[in-house]
Amino acid sequence: MEKMRADARRNRAKVLAAAEEAFAVDGLAVPLDDIARLAGVGAGTVYRHFPSKEALxxxxxxxxxxxxxxxxxxxxxxxxxxxxxxxxxxxxxxxxxxxxxxxxxxxxxxxxxxxxxxxxxxxxxxxxxxxxxxxxxxxxxxxxxxxxxxxxxxxxxxxxxxxxxxxxxxxxxxxxxxxxxxxxxxxxxxxxxx
Incomplete structure:
Protein backbone atom coordinates (compact mmCIF):
# COMPACT_ATOMS: atom_id res chain seq x y z
CA MET A 1 0.00 0.00 0.00
CA GLU A 2 1.34 3.42 -0.94
CA LYS A 3 2.18 5.72 1.96
CA MET A 4 -0.23 8.66 2.39
CA ARG A 5 1.18 12.16 2.00
CA ALA A 6 1.27 14.34 5.13
CA ASP A 7 -1.48 16.67 3.88
CA ALA A 8 -3.67 13.71 2.97
CA ARG A 9 -3.17 12.25 6.48
CA ARG A 10 -4.11 15.60 8.02
CA ASN A 11 -7.21 15.86 5.85
CA ARG A 12 -8.23 12.31 6.73
CA ALA A 13 -7.81 13.07 10.44
CA LYS A 14 -9.90 16.25 10.05
CA VAL A 15 -12.64 14.30 8.28
CA LEU A 16 -12.66 11.61 10.98
CA ALA A 17 -12.83 14.20 13.78
CA ALA A 18 -15.65 16.10 12.06
CA ALA A 19 -17.51 12.89 11.30
CA GLU A 20 -17.24 11.74 14.91
CA GLU A 21 -18.74 15.04 16.08
CA ALA A 22 -21.51 15.00 13.45
CA PHE A 23 -22.39 11.31 13.84
CA ALA A 24 -22.52 11.70 17.63
CA VAL A 25 -25.38 14.15 17.22
CA ASP A 26 -27.21 12.98 14.08
CA GLY A 27 -26.08 9.39 13.47
CA LEU A 28 -26.19 8.28 9.85
CA ALA A 29 -28.68 11.03 9.00
CA VAL A 30 -25.93 13.64 8.65
CA PRO A 31 -25.10 14.50 5.00
CA LEU A 32 -21.49 14.03 3.86
CA ASP A 33 -21.44 17.62 2.63
CA ASP A 34 -22.05 18.77 6.21
CA ILE A 35 -19.13 16.65 7.42
CA ALA A 36 -16.90 18.09 4.70
CA ARG A 37 -17.88 21.64 5.69
CA LEU A 38 -17.28 20.90 9.37
CA ALA A 39 -13.85 19.45 8.50
CA GLY A 40 -12.97 22.44 6.33
CA VAL A 41 -12.42 20.29 3.24
CA GLY A 42 -14.26 19.68 -0.01
CA ALA A 43 -16.67 16.81 -0.51
CA GLY A 44 -14.18 15.27 -2.97
CA THR A 45 -11.62 14.97 -0.17
CA VAL A 46 -14.12 13.05 1.94
CA TYR A 47 -14.88 10.68 -0.93
CA ARG A 48 -11.17 10.16 -1.68
CA HIS A 49 -10.69 8.78 1.81
CA PHE A 50 -14.08 7.14 2.33
CA PRO A 51 -16.06 5.82 -0.66
CA SER A 52 -19.40 6.16 1.15
CA LYS A 53 -20.99 7.65 4.23
CA GLU A 54 -21.31 4.12 5.61
CA ALA A 55 -17.55 3.57 5.25
CA LEU A 56 -16.87 6.80 7.13
Whole structure:
Protein backbone atom coordinates (compact mmCIF):
# COMPACT_ATOMS: atom_id res chain seq x y z
CA MET A 1 0.00 0.00 0.00
CA GLU A 2 1.34 3.42 -0.94
CA LYS A 3 2.18 5.72 1.96
CA MET A 4 -0.23 8.66 2.39
CA ARG A 5 1.18 12.16 2.00
CA ALA A 6 1.27 14.34 5.13
CA ASP A 7 -1.48 16.67 3.88
CA ALA A 8 -3.67 13.71 2.97
CA ARG A 9 -3.17 12.25 6.48
CA ARG A 10 -4.11 15.60 8.02
CA ASN A 11 -7.21 15.86 5.85
CA ARG A 12 -8.23 12.31 6.73
CA ALA A 13 -7.81 13.07 10.44
CA LYS A 14 -9.90 16.25 10.05
CA VAL A 15 -12.64 14.30 8.28
CA LEU A 16 -12.66 11.61 10.98
CA ALA A 17 -12.83 14.20 13.78
CA ALA A 18 -15.65 16.10 12.06
CA ALA A 19 -17.51 12.89 11.30
CA GLU A 20 -17.24 11.74 14.91
CA GLU A 21 -18.74 15.04 16.08
CA ALA A 22 -21.51 15.00 13.45
CA PHE A 23 -22.39 11.31 13.84
CA ALA A 24 -22.52 11.70 17.63
CA VAL A 25 -25.38 14.15 17.22
CA ASP A 26 -27.21 12.98 14.08
CA GLY A 27 -26.08 9.39 13.47
CA LEU A 28 -26.19 8.28 9.85
CA ALA A 29 -28.68 11.03 9.00
CA VAL A 30 -25.93 13.64 8.65
CA PRO A 31 -25.10 14.50 5.00
CA LEU A 32 -21.49 14.03 3.86
CA ASP A 33 -21.44 17.62 2.63
CA ASP A 34 -22.05 18.77 6.21
CA ILE A 35 -19.13 16.65 7.42
CA ALA A 36 -16.90 18.09 4.70
CA ARG A 37 -17.88 21.64 5.69
CA LEU A 38 -17.28 20.90 9.37
CA ALA A 39 -13.85 19.45 8.50
CA GLY A 40 -12.97 22.44 6.33
CA VAL A 41 -12.42 20.29 3.24
CA GLY A 42 -14.26 19.68 -0.01
CA ALA A 43 -16.67 16.81 -0.51
CA GLY A 44 -14.18 15.27 -2.97
CA THR A 45 -11.62 14.97 -0.17
CA VAL A 46 -14.12 13.05 1.94
CA TYR A 47 -14.88 10.68 -0.93
CA ARG A 48 -11.17 10.16 -1.68
CA HIS A 49 -10.69 8.78 1.81
CA PHE A 50 -14.08 7.14 2.33
CA PRO A 51 -16.06 5.82 -0.66
CA SER A 52 -19.40 6.16 1.15
CA LYS A 53 -20.99 7.65 4.23
CA GLU A 54 -21.31 4.12 5.61
CA ALA A 55 -17.55 3.57 5.25
CA LEU A 56 -16.87 6.80 7.13
CA UNK A 57 -19.42 5.90 9.79
CA UNK A 58 -17.82 2.49 10.20
CA UNK A 59 -14.33 3.99 10.57
CA UNK A 60 -15.49 6.38 13.30
CA UNK A 61 -17.54 3.83 15.21
CA UNK A 62 -15.01 1.03 15.00
CA UNK A 63 -12.44 3.29 16.63
CA UNK A 64 -14.75 3.87 19.61
CA UNK A 65 -15.78 0.22 19.88
CA UNK A 66 -12.09 -0.71 19.75
CA UNK A 67 -11.57 1.55 22.77
CA UNK A 68 -14.35 -0.31 24.63
CA UNK A 69 -12.70 -3.63 23.75
CA UNK A 70 -9.27 -2.44 24.87
CA UNK A 71 -10.66 -1.30 28.22
CA UNK A 72 -12.44 -4.64 28.73
CA UNK A 73 -9.24 -6.57 27.96
CA UNK A 74 -7.32 -4.41 30.43
CA UNK A 75 -9.91 -5.17 33.11
CA UNK A 76 -9.82 -8.93 32.47
CA UNK A 77 -7.37 -9.51 35.33
CA UNK A 78 -8.56 -6.75 37.67
CA UNK A 79 -9.57 -7.49 41.28
CA UNK A 80 -13.23 -8.08 42.15
CA UNK A 81 -14.66 -9.66 38.97
CA UNK A 82 -18.24 -8.72 39.85
CA UNK A 83 -17.52 -5.08 40.65
CA UNK A 84 -15.31 -4.78 37.56
CA UNK A 85 -18.01 -6.28 35.34
CA UNK A 86 -20.86 -4.12 36.67
CA UNK A 87 -18.76 -0.96 36.62
CA UNK A 88 -17.72 -1.61 33.03
CA UNK A 89 -21.26 -2.53 31.92
CA UNK A 90 -22.68 0.74 33.30
CA UNK A 91 -19.75 2.79 31.94
CA UNK A 92 -20.28 1.45 28.40
CA UNK A 93 -23.96 2.37 28.60
CA UNK A 94 -23.25 5.87 29.93
CA UNK A 95 -20.52 6.61 27.37
CA UNK A 96 -22.34 5.10 24.40
CA UNK A 97 -25.59 6.87 25.27
CA UNK A 98 -23.86 10.20 24.66
CA UNK A 99 -23.00 9.25 21.08
CA UNK A 100 -25.80 8.42 18.67
CA UNK A 101 -23.38 6.78 16.21
CA UNK A 102 -22.25 4.26 18.84
CA UNK A 103 -25.87 3.61 19.84
CA UNK A 104 -26.77 2.97 16.20
CA UNK A 105 -23.80 0.66 15.68
CA UNK A 106 -24.40 -1.39 18.83
CA UNK A 107 -28.10 -1.66 18.03
CA UNK A 108 -27.42 -2.77 14.46
CA UNK A 109 -28.22 -6.48 14.64
CA UNK A 110 -26.32 -8.50 12.12
CA UNK A 111 -24.94 -5.44 10.37
CA UNK A 112 -21.40 -5.04 9.09
CA UNK A 113 -20.35 -2.52 11.73
CA UNK A 114 -20.70 -4.79 14.72
CA UNK A 115 -19.36 -7.85 12.90
CA UNK A 116 -16.16 -6.08 11.89
CA UNK A 117 -12.95 -6.82 13.83
CA UNK A 118 -13.41 -4.29 16.61
CA UNK A 119 -16.99 -5.46 17.17
CA UNK A 120 -15.82 -9.03 17.50
CA UNK A 121 -13.07 -7.96 19.89
CA UNK A 122 -15.57 -6.01 21.99
CA UNK A 123 -17.98 -8.97 22.11
CA UNK A 124 -15.16 -11.36 23.08
CA UNK A 125 -13.71 -9.06 25.75
CA UNK A 126 -17.17 -8.38 27.18
CA UNK A 127 -17.93 -12.11 27.26
CA UNK A 128 -14.66 -12.68 29.13
CA UNK A 129 -15.59 -10.11 31.79
CA UNK A 130 -19.03 -11.73 32.01
CA UNK A 131 -17.52 -15.21 32.39
CA UNK A 132 -15.23 -14.05 35.20
CA UNK A 133 -18.13 -12.38 37.01
CA UNK A 134 -20.25 -15.51 36.61
CA UNK A 135 -17.43 -17.73 37.90
CA UNK A 136 -17.20 -15.44 40.93
CA UNK A 137 -20.96 -15.87 41.52
CA UNK A 138 -21.67 -12.17 40.90
CA UNK A 139 -23.75 -12.61 37.72
CA UNK A 140 -26.53 -15.11 37.11
CA UNK A 141 -25.34 -18.10 35.06
CA UNK A 142 -28.11 -18.06 32.43
CA UNK A 143 -26.82 -14.93 30.65
CA UNK A 144 -24.47 -15.14 27.68
CA UNK A 145 -22.65 -12.57 25.56
CA UNK A 146 -25.53 -12.18 23.10
CA UNK A 147 -27.97 -11.60 25.98
CA UNK A 148 -25.60 -9.01 27.40
CA UNK A 149 -25.35 -7.17 24.10
CA UNK A 150 -29.16 -7.09 23.87
CA UNK A 151 -29.33 -5.69 27.41
CA UNK A 152 -26.80 -2.98 26.51
CA UNK A 153 -28.88 -2.00 23.48
CA UNK A 154 -32.01 -1.93 25.65
CA UNK A 155 -30.29 0.22 28.26
CA UNK A 156 -29.10 2.58 25.53
CA UNK A 157 -32.71 2.97 24.39
CA UNK A 158 -33.71 3.76 27.98
CA UNK A 159 -30.94 6.35 28.23
CA UNK A 160 -31.93 7.98 24.95
CA UNK A 161 -35.66 8.10 25.64
CA UNK A 162 -35.48 8.83 29.35
CA UNK A 163 -32.13 10.59 29.95
CA UNK A 164 -30.92 10.62 33.51
CA UNK A 165 -33.14 7.74 34.58
CA UNK A 166 -30.35 5.86 36.32
CA UNK A 167 -32.85 3.83 38.30
CA UNK A 168 -33.92 1.98 35.12
CA UNK A 169 -30.33 0.97 34.33
CA UNK A 170 -30.00 -0.12 37.98
CA UNK A 171 -33.05 -2.35 37.51
CA UNK A 172 -31.25 -4.11 34.66
CA UNK A 173 -28.01 -4.33 36.65
CA UNK A 174 -29.90 -5.79 39.62
CA UNK A 175 -31.56 -8.28 37.26
CA UNK A 176 -28.13 -9.55 36.19
CA UNK A 177 -27.30 -10.53 39.76
CA UNK A 178 -28.12 -14.05 40.93
CA UNK A 179 -31.19 -14.54 43.12
CA UNK A 180 -30.53 -13.39 46.67
CA UNK A 181 -27.53 -11.21 45.75
CA UNK A 182 -27.06 -7.81 47.35
CA UNK A 183 -28.42 -5.27 44.84
CA UNK A 184 -26.88 -2.41 46.84
CA UNK A 185 -23.43 -3.04 45.36
CA UNK A 186 -24.79 -2.95 41.81
CA UNK A 187 -26.85 0.14 42.58
CA UNK A 188 -23.80 1.96 43.92
CA UNK A 189 -21.80 1.00 40.81
CA UNK A 190 -24.57 2.33 38.57
CA UNK A 191 -24.90 5.53 40.58
CA UNK A 192 -21.16 6.21 40.84
CA UNK A 193 -20.30 5.69 37.20
CA UNK A 194 -20.17 8.87 35.11
Missing amino acids: FQAVVLERIQQFATEARELATAGDAGEVFFGYFVRVIKQASLNRAICDALAESGGHTFKAGAGDEFHTALAELLGRAQAAGAVRPDIDGDDLRALIVGCLAVERYSPGSRHLVRVVVDGLRPAGADPGRAASAAADTP
